[in-house]
Structures are given as structure tokens and as C-alpha cells.
Amino acid sequence: DAKTTQPPSMDCAEGRAANLPCNHSTISGNEYVYWYRQIHSQGPQYIIHGLKNNETNEMASLIITEDRKSSTLILPHATLRDTAVYYCIVRVESDKIIFGKGTRLHILP
Amino acid sequence: DTEVTQTPKHLVMGMTNKKSLKCEQHMGHRAMYWYKQKAKKPPELMFVYSYEKLSINESVPSRFSPECPNSSLLNLHLHALQPEDSALYLCASSASLLLYEQYFGPGTRLTVT
Numbered sequence A: 001d002a003k004t005t006q007p008p009s010m011d012c013a014e015g016r017a018a019n020l021p022c023n024h025s026t027i028s029g030n031e032y033v034y035w036y037r038q039i040h041s042q043g044p045q046y047i048i049h050g051l052k053n054n055e056t057n058e059m060a061s062l063i064i065t066e067d068r069k070s071s072t073l074i075l076p077h078a079t080l081r082d083t084a085v086y087y088c089i090v091r092v093e094s095d096k097i098i099f100g101k102g103t104r105l106h107i108l109p
Numbered sequence B: 001d002t003e004v005t006q007t008p009k010h011l012v013m014g015m016t017n018k019k020s021l022k023c024e025q026h027m028g029h030r031a032m033y034w035y036k037q038k039a040k041k042p043p044e045l046m047f048v049y050s051y052e053k054l055s056i057n058e059s060v061p062s063r064f065s066p067e068c069p070n071s072s073l074l075n076l077h078l079h080a081l082q083p084e085d086s087a088l089y090l091c092a093s094s095a096s097l098l099l100y101e102q103y104f105g106p107g108t109r110l111t112v113t
Helices: none
Strands: A010-013 A019-023 A031-038 A044-050 A059-063 A072-077 A082-090 A103-109 B004-007 B010-013 B018-025 B031-037 B043-051 B051-059 B063-070 B075-081 B087-094 B108-112
Touching: A010 A019, A019 A031, A019 A082, A019 A103, A031 A059, A044 A059, A044 A072, A059 B010, A072 A082, B004 B087, B010 B018, B018 B087, B031 B075, B043 B063, B051 B063, B075 B087
Parallel strands: A010 A103, B010 B108
Antiparallel strands: A019 A072, A031 A044, A031 A082, A059 A072, A082 A103, B004 B018, B018 B075, B031 B043, B031 B087, B043 B051, B063 B075, B087 B108
16 A cells, blocks of 8 residues: 555646655655656656655755655656656655555646 | 667557567666556566566566566567456666666556467
8 A cells, every 4th residue: 555645636736846745654764755646648767766865856856854754756847748646655665656646636737 | 878678569468369569779788677567556576687587586477578688688478368467568778786776667458368
């Protein structure tokens, strides 16, 4: 079973930052937080992952709370192409990816 | 090249047919995966190959038969499928078994009639 809780859907205005929350209150010390997204009719796409520290790459930023029980994925300037289902996944690096239900993000023009 | 390719894109088959799905990657990845995704549901893991050997079978029915002929290719042979097997079949690869990020192909949309 997925170890994360995400809101089923969110809206964000185009050009604004999209902040997607994820709760993972039972996370273990050696489990990473991964984010993938799936644009309609495409395969999932890796976005970012982190363990304790905040992470940033060309796609997004990942903010992990100090107690590691929740995290937020930030898309700094959302575009219509960011409309997708976003999956937050908690896993030990050597473990399987188990997708939860994800958050359906709608970017509004 | 960070692409995983899958063929065909769409497949319609009868319950008595035999067909195969093909997946290919040229990233030098040594782990490859098959996932099944039903409409409006998240992907579910089916099989994992590492160094061309089957590492994980998630209790998948024997009418699905995976094959990894070499490190770049992954096949899924289909035989005597049921209508409920209709789904999007996704292939993925990663540099090493279960480590690192997985790169997914676009999937094959399978319809069983």
C-alpha cells in the first residue's frame, strides 16, 4: 500500500507557483521522498527526490519538513503543460515504486 | 538519449490470440520493468528484470510471459487474455535494480475483445 496521502485534485493559475502537498507521517529514516508526474496518455515522468534536505532541479523544488512527516513539491511558474497527475512516493532506495492515487493538478489559463 | 520506446502504441486482440509487446532502451540501464495501468488508476508493477534475469514477479497470471533477450530489450508475450486485461502497459528502465529514477515509455494501450 502507498504510504502517502495527497489531495485528489488542485487548481493553479498559469504563471503562478503550484504547491503540491504530501503527507507521509510513517516515513522511516532511510526512506526517500520521490515525485513523479503523469501527463494524460503518457508514461510517468520522474521529477525529483530527496531524503532530508530541500532539493531543487530544473523542473521543481522539493521542501521536506524537519520531522520529515510531510513535503511539498513546488513548480515555480506553472504552465498549461504542467497539467498532470502528480504522485508522491516514499521508498527505500532498493524498494519497489508503489504509486498512490496522486493529485490531479489543473493549470488554469 | 533518455528515451524508452514501446511498440505497438495500440493493440486490439481477441481472447484466443497470441501477441507481444516490445520495449527498448539504449541508456545502458540494467534494470527493466513492466507496469499495468487501468483507466483512472495508478500504475501497478508486474515484473522486474535485472541484468536480463527475472527478479520480481508480482504474482502475475501466466497468460503474461515476460522475456528479456538482451540488456536493451524487454518483451511481454500475451496469450489467452481476458477482457479485464485491457489496460495501458508501461515499460520502464533504471540504471540499476530498483535504484535511481525510472524512465518510462509511453505505453501500449491494449484492448482485449
